[in-house]
Amino acid sequence: MPVRESEGLYRFALVTVGATFVLLVLGALVTSNEAGDSVPDWPTAFGRWMPLDQIVGNVIYEYTHRIAAATVGILMLVLAMGVWWKEKRAWVRRLGGVALLAVLVQAGLGGARVLFVEHRFALALIHAFMGQFFFSLVVSLALVTSPGWRRLEQSRSEIHLPAYLPRLCSAAVVGLFVQLLLGAGFRHRGMGILPHILGAVGVSVLLLGIIWSVRKVAREREVELRVLSRPALWVAGLLGAQLGLGIAAYFARRAARFDPQPLEPMISLTVAHVAGGALLLAALLVLTWRVFWLSGMRRATPVLQPAGQKI
Amino acid sequence: MRIGKSPLVLVLTLAALSLQCGKKEEVGEAPKEEGAAPAVAYQPTGDEGTITGVVNFTGQPPQRRRIQMDADPVCAQKNPSALSEDVIVNNGKLQNVFVYVKSGLEKYSFSVPSEEPVLDQNGCMYRPRVLGVMAGQNLKIITSDPTNHNIHPTPKNNPEWNVNQPPGSEPIIRSFPRPEVMIPVKCNQHPWMRAYVGVLRHPFHAVSREDGSFEIKGLPPGEYEIEAWHERYGAQVAKVTVGAKETKQIEFTYAAGQAYRPGSLRLMPALVLPCCEKTMARAAK
Numbered sequence: 001m002p003v004r005e006s007e008g009l010y011r012f013a014l015v016t017v018g019a020t021f022v023l024l025v026l027g028a029l030v031t032s033n034e035a036g037d038s039v040p041d042w043p044t045a046f047g048r049w050m051p052l053d054q055i056v057g058n059v060i061y062e063y064t065h066r067i068a069a070a071t072v073g074i075l076m077l078v079l080a081m082g083v084w085w086k087e088k089r090a091w092v093r094r095l096g097g098v099a100l101l102a103v104l105v106q107a108g109l110g111g112a113r114v115l116f117v118e119h120r121f122a123l124a125l126i127h128a129f130m131g132q133f134f135f136s137l138v139v140s141l142a143l144v145t146s147p148g149w150r151r152l153e154q155s156r157s158e159i160h161l162p163a164y165l166p167r168l169c170s171a172a173v174v175g176l177f178v179q180l181l182l183g184a185g186f187r188h189r190g191m192g193i194l195p196h197i198l199g200a201v202g203v204s205v206l207l208l209g210i211i212w213s214v215r216k217v218a219r220e221r222e223v224e225l226r227v228l229s230r231p232a233l234w235v236a237g238l239l240g241a242q243l244g245l246g247i248a249a250y251f252a253r254r255a256a257r258f259d260p261q262p263l264e265p266m267i268s269l270t271v272a273h274v275a276g277g278a279l280l281l282a283a284l285l286v287l288t289w290r291v292f293w294l295s296g297m298r299r300a301t302p303v304l305q306p307a308g309q310k311i
Numbered sequence: 312m313r314i315g316k317s318p319l320v321l322v323l324t325l326a327a328l329s330l331q332c333g334k335k336e337e338v339g340e341a342p343k344e345e346g347a348a349p350a351v352a353y354q355p356t357g358d359e360g361t362i363t364g365v366v367n368f369t370g371q372p373p374q375r376r377r378i379q380m381d382a383d384p385v386c387a388q389k390n391p392s393a394l395s396e397d398v399i400v401n402n403g404k405l406q407n408v409f410v411y412v413k414s415g416l417e418k419y420s421f422s423v424p425s426e427e428p429v430l431d432q433n434g435c436m437y438r439p440r441v442l443g444v445m446a447g448q449n450l451k452i453i454t455s456d457p458t459n460h461n462i463h464p465t466p467k468n469n470p471e472w473n474v475n476q477p478p479g480s481e482p483i484i485r486s487f488p489r490p491e492v493m494i495p496v497k498c499n500q501h502p503w504m505r506a507y508v509g510v511l512r513h514p515f516h517a518v519s520r521e522d523g524s525f526e527i528k529g530l531p532p533g534e535y536e537i538e539a540w541h542e543r544y545g546a547q548v549a550k551v552t553v554g555a556k557e558t559k560q561i562e563f564t565y566a567a568g569q570a571y572r573p574g575s576l577r578l579m580p581a582l583v584l585p586c587c588e589k590t591m592a593r594a595a596k
C-alpha cells in the first residue's frame with residue numbers, strides 16, 4: 001500500500017490511542033476517588049441509560065468512564081474494520097482483530113467488576129491489566145500503520161543488532177506488565193507495596209540495560225540510530241518520571257491515610273502515576289517493535305536506517 | 312506477536328487463584344468452633360448480670376477535619392459543617408467504640424432478636440456510625456436524604472453486596488449470616504460516608520456513647536473476655552467475671568500515640584491476597 005493511502009488509517013489509530021489514554025486516566029480517577037461501586041448496576045446505570053438527575057458525588061467519575069469506554073469501543077470497531085478492508089498485511093489485520101476482541105473482553109470485565117462485588121479484587125486487577133494490554137495493542141496498531149514504519153519496512157540498509165537486544169526488550173515488556181499488575185495489587189489493597197518496589201528495581205534494570213545497549217550500538221557503529229535512540233530516550237525520561245511519581249504517590253497515600261475522603265494531592269499523584277505507567281509502556285513498545293524489525297525477526301535481511309534519516 | 316502472551320497467562324493464573332481463594336462458604340449457620348460441645352439454647356434465669364464501663368482517651372486527640380461535600384450540593388446544603396467522625400473524644404472519653412463479649416458464651420446459643428436496628432443515611436452521614444447486630448438479625452437501612460446513596464458493606468466472612476437507595480425509597484432490610492467484627496459499610500457515591508457493623512453470634516454488645524460510657528445487660532453469670540474495638544486505634548481485651556445479678560465495672564484506655572498501620576499501606580505480608588488470609592494462616596499453622 002502506498003504511504004499516503006495508509007495515512008488515514010494511521011491517523012484514526014492515533015485518535016483511538018488518544019481516546020484510550022483518556023479512558024485510562026478516567027479509570028484511574030474512578031479508583032483514586034473510590035468511585036468503583038458508585039453505580040451498582042451494568043450495563044444500565046440505576047436502571048437507565050442516561051441517569052442525568054442521579055449523577056451526584058462520585059457517580060460523575062464512574063459514568064464518564066462508562067461513556068468514554070463506549071466511545072473507545074466504537075472507535076476500535078471502526079479501526080478494526082478499516083484495518084480489515086484496507087490493510088494488505090495479514091498480521092496487521094489479525095492485530096486489529098485481537099485489539100477488537102480485547103476491547104470487548106475489557107468491557108465485559110468492567111461489567112463483571114460492577115456486578116460481582118464478591119470478586120472485586122480479582123476483577124479490578126484483571127480489568128486494570130487488560131486496560132493497559134488493550135492500550136498496548138492500539139499503540140502497536142498505530143505504530144505499524146504509521147508512515148515511519150512503512151519507510152522502515154522499505155529501507156534496505158543493514159545492521160546487526162546484538163542478539164540479546166530483542167530478548168531484553170521482550171523481557172522488559174513482560175516485566176512492565178507484571179509491574180503494572182503489582183501496582184494494581186497494591187492500589188486495590190490486595191497486597192503490600194514491597195513486590196511493586198522490587199518490581200520497579202527489576203524493570204529499571206531491564207530498561208537501563210536496553211537504553212545502554214541502544215546507545216552502545218549507536219556509538220560503536222558511529223551512526224545516529226535515531227529510530228531506536230529516540231524511543232530509548234523517551235523510555236529513559238518516562239522511567240525517571242515514573243519512579244519519581246511512584247515515590248510521590250506512595251508518600252501521598254501515607255499522608256492521606258487518615259483523610260476522611262479522597263483528597264488532593266493524593267488523587268492527582270496516583271492518577272499521574274497510572275498514566276505514566278501507560279506512557280512508559282507505549283514508549284517501550286515502540287522501541288521493542290523497531291528492535292524486532294531491525295534485528296530481522298520478521299524477515300531474512302536485517303536493515304539499518306541510514307544516518308540522519310527520519311523515521 | 313509473541314510479546315504480551317506471558318503476562319496474560321500470569322494474570323489469568325492470578326485471577327483463577329484469587330477467585331478460588333475468594334470463594335466464601337455457603338451461607339448458613341454461624342460456624343462452630345472445632346471440638347466444642349454443642350451449644351444449648353440459653354433460657355434467662357433472673358440471675359443475669361451487667362457489665363458497665365467507660366472508654367478513656369489519653370493525650371491530644373487528632374483534630375476533626377471538615378468534610379468537603381461540594382461534590383453533591385444536596386449534601387453540602389443539608390450538612391454544611393460536617394466533621395470527620397473517625398475519632399470523637401469528649402473530655403478524655405472516646406465515642407463509637409464497639410464493646411462486645413469476645414469469649415465466654417460458647418456453651419450457649421441465643422435466639423435472634425426480632426427487633427431491627429436502624430442504619431440511617433442522614434445529612435450524607437451514617438447514623439449511627441458504629442452498631443452491632445446478631446448473625447441473621449435484620450438490619451433496617453433507611454434514607455432521610457433527598458439524594459441518592461449506595462450501601463456497600465465490604466465483609467471478609469459474609470457475602471458482599473451493593474445496592475442503590477434513591478431518596479424516599481423503601482427501607483432496605485438485610486442480614487449478615489456469619490459473625491464478623493467489624494464489617495465496613497461505604498457509600499461509594501459519597502466516599503466520606505463510612506459505618507461499621509459488628510456481627511456476633513450473641514446479642515451482648517454496646518457502643519460507647521458521647522461520654523465514653525457503655526453497658527452490656529442480661530449476661531449469664533460467667534467468665535468473659537470483653538473486647539473493645541475502635542476503627543482507628545484497634546482492639547483491646549479485658550477479662551471479667553460476672554456473678555449472679557452482679558454489675559461489673561471495666562475501663563478501656565486508648566492513647567493518642569498508639570501505633571497504627573492501615574492494612575492498605577502495609578509492606579508485608581507482601582503477597583497475601585485479602586481473600587486468602589485465612590487459607591494462608593491455616594497453611595502456616
Ligand code: HEM
Pocket residue numbers: 031032128129176179180183184185186187188193196197200203204239242243245246247248249250251253270273274277278280
Ligand atoms: C517502572 C516503575 C513503575 C511502574 C511502571 C509503575 C506502575 C504503576 C501502575 C500502572 C500502577 C497502578 C496500577 C493500576 O491500578 O492500574 C501503580 C501503582 C502504584 N505505584 Fe507504581 N510503578 C512504578 C514504580 C513505583 C515506585 C518506585 C513506587 C514507590 C513506592 C511506586 C508506587 C506506587 C503506588 C504507591 C501505587 C498505588 C497508587 C495508589 O495508591 O493509587 N511505583 N504503579
